[in-house]
Amino acid sequence: MKILVTVKEVAEAEDDFEIDGLGISERYLEYDLNEWDDYAVEEAVGIAEAGDDVEVVSVTIGPERAEETVRMALAKGVDRAIRVWDETLAGTEMLDVGAKADILAAVVEAEDPDLVFTGVQANDDAFGATGVALADTVGFEWAAVVNALDLDAEGGVAHVRRELEGGVEELTDVSLPAVLTIQTGINEPRYASLRGIRQAQRKELDVQGLADLGLDASVVESPVSLTAMYEPEAEGEATVFEGSAEDTAGQLADLLRDKGVVEG
């Protein structure tokens, strides 16, 4: 069996940051493996460890810098990785959901996995749509926001729980091949061990351009474009307590006494 896990390097903004044009200035950004993808990687690696003959492949769309986060997935037990990038992608301002799905679909067609795991969303652009769009593009079945998986590979069924709103879970049977978008909390992602990190350096990390995937530049043409980015206007009028921790704690304590939370 083969499981393909899509991973994304995401940018996080520091507490104080500045916007420059259509993005946050590079110097205020820190990069990391997307939180949801970390759980997706763990789920795949866990299945591989529990069964014989399971290969786990990761794929990312991203520049060279993204190799750091891809190596993290390799260090956690992914067997090999593919990074999709070329000049066309580097020159593209924003990849919309359709473009990402088309590029990942080409990888799915080349790799022919039985299962694809993606994160529910990437915490930078938060579109939350790539997994399901990919599934439909390649004609796989799917389930979004999966927080428990019981795989019956022989029967060709994934028994999943989908976490709906308000503490309600839906139990669903999904035929394979399928794309599952993985929710945090489904497992406990491991830390990369030193041994894993060393091994990751030797694992295959294949860089492919659009042409290698049989795609041309038209795949990134998109009717969706980012035209503005700004800090939201502060709506709230919070009273900010000032001073040392003792001062602010004192002011908050007074407030809580006033509100009758505590007596005296």
Added chain:
Amino acid sequence: MSAADVLAVAEHRQGGLRDVSFELITAGRELADQQGGDLHLAVVGGDVEAFAEELNREGVDAIHTVAEGEEFNHDVYVQVVEQLAADLAPGTVLMPNSVNGLDYAPAVAERLDVPIVTDAIGLSREDGTLEVTREMYGSKVETTVEVDAEEVAVTVRPTEWPQAEGEGSADVRAFDAEIDESAVRSTVTGFEEVTGGDVDISEADVLVSVGRGIEEEENIELVERLADALGATLSSSRPIVDAGWLPKNRQVGQSGKVVTPKVYIAIGISGAVQHVAGMKGSDTIVAINTDPNAPIMDLADYAIVDDLFEVVPALIEEFQ
């Protein structure tokens, strides 16, 4: 129909329409007005007659009922919405940015071969181009996304638009969808409630709520001591529950509990939209966070911009 028209898809679960259905009416009506078009609704599965009656609010021009199945099944929804959109040819298909919305909307966009923009918090039509407002970087920034296409699929963030009220006079029609059963490869087998347990945080008057800022499991005890000193109940954001540091019944938010205490003290919680969905109805919100730009600050009535490891012990001290 025309490209100025809007088709919005209602959502229901276990026999009841979800609030977002009525919010979609408001959002859809606003957009249809800007474009000079009509607002059509679709309701798929369950008691569609009763749902149509409830959905018939002011501003709705037509309601299409599709009696296919009892509960949401994405394979059915995708086929129905695709066929309905092909039939009505609206310029915009609006769906909820709910867990189920995310389970079918991207596939609908694929089938219709139209772009999709998710989690909209604002919609407007400028010179013929649709402008969608959405957030990025954990709600730290807002963005405008332009869609240069005749047809588009958009998912709308729940609780952003008010619910439509007032009785409507929509034309209710049954739509005959042709479901290809061989393409239905997923089956919903049941539902389960998962947030039982020892405490009901939604009953508490005062909540001390802890987030990822607490860093380590051992540190949970610190906020527990504060909760004890205040006679408050301890709750948390999702990562604390994901890590297994507190049980699921303590989670506040979209997939946890909705709470409305008199006082909600958010400690080391950023205020991600799914967390806010569970606590924004609190009477008084206090935030303790090192980040003055954290989205929770926008919601807070009182804030302390400082290290929780300094402030919380000082606060405990106050009550001893």
